[in-house]
Amino acid sequence: MAYELRVTARCSVEDLGEASDAPFDTLAGHAIVEGFRNKHWAEASTVKIVGSGAGTRTIRRLQYGQDNRGAMWMDAENGVLWLCAAHDRHRSGEPDDAFPYFDLLLADGRLYPVDKDYEALFRDRANRLIDSIPEEADRLVSAARDLPGQEVRGHLGSVAVTLVVESVADVGDELFVAVSMREADVKQLAIVLAALVPEAEVFDAWRFASSLPTRGLDEPAAEVAYSTVLPPR
């Protein structure tokens, strides 16, 4: 699964001295965020943690160069790797040691993302969904029509979709769409379906599908599926 990289508002303001809603690209001017973006953490041969949290709560350390240290949290539920804290004057064992600072944030309950971090995440994702239509929606449907019987996978914003076109004699091309509801809500589902087949003006044109022609629904992705008959090309 792909993870989105984000910096918490607290980290942005207090640790990096930037605005709480500063774009990620702006923050990437900071060495620790550069290391975070360049997946320096993925290359670490040893995994060090902050505090004693285990399992899904584990906060991992990020080391970048001599001076820069960070604290990261893999938020599996929302598909985000958060940079929760940063320190650019790290000296091990000295007053500027980054890790007592991270421990303090953790103890104060200020390390994990909060409401405004998540609200910004969900608003960004909603905007990316709208940015992707109609072009990406049209491209996916066209690709599925070009490859009948085969799955065409893609994303509309952060919403994962799988399309399969099945040719039905005397009826035409029937489009099956599986939408992952891990990161979508009802309104986003409606937008996705309406964007894929704008010719279907009312929802009655769609039918609930219990599977795709190629496979069952993906449980971990929380897929739901619908089908409709496409208009002739």
Add this chain to the structure above:
Amino acid sequence: MSYEVAMRPMLTTARFPRGGAAAEQRREAQYLFSHVTVAESPTVLVLDLRDEFIDSGALYQLVVPLAEAIRQRRMGHYALVVATDDDATIEVLRSLSCEHDLPLLVTRDPNQLQAAEPASRMSPAKASVFSAVKHSRMSTVAQVAGSTGVGHTSASNLLADLVSQGYLFRAEGSGRQGHVYIHPASATTEVYGEDEEAGLLEPFARDLDAVAEATGRPREELLAEAWREYLGNHSEILAAAYSQAAEMLRHGDRDGLRRMASASAKERAAGAAERAKR
């Protein structure tokens, strides 16, 4: 109704008394007791006694018959939590609970049901089992046995006692799925299906971790099940949203689409942040 939503008790709060002299409070107590309806599904009734001086007779007239009715299951499936920050009232409640064997939970803050403690003293083993369920909010026998060190049979018996006494609820298991024991702190005021559609995901999502832990089922599987159940039962909500989206797409109303796509951002964020704290 979905599995996890069905497991969450409903939360009802009644403020008592609303001021007045002793005689008036006693009439109010009788009135309140007579208006507590039979609960067909698990319900947590919080009596919020804060802020007003309470007459001890009125307290007796309300709490004793109510708690006795709950213990005897004459009122259906209730758990009774009394919220008071007055030490003397807490002492009176403890005495009443011991004297009349009443299933009373006491908290100083009605918004902190997790902090509610039984008014009467429990045996160490039973207190430990109660505490284990309180910690996770929903637990199976195996989980309680594992976390307390109490043997499986003893844990099962103690949990059954706590249910019969009115301190916990039990959701019946089936097949390989054991019973799930539920602490009153998991109660919710939200009624599934009555929220704005924008927030419909969140009532599921808030409880998924606890249900997943209690049932041993993967969180993702519960989410998938919840969505299919919801969309199967409420296709009219999706149909309405679809009409709205199709209309906006026809008119190129991208601002409207952005507002629609982000309508649930705040509600979803609150739920996600709450889970990130755990």
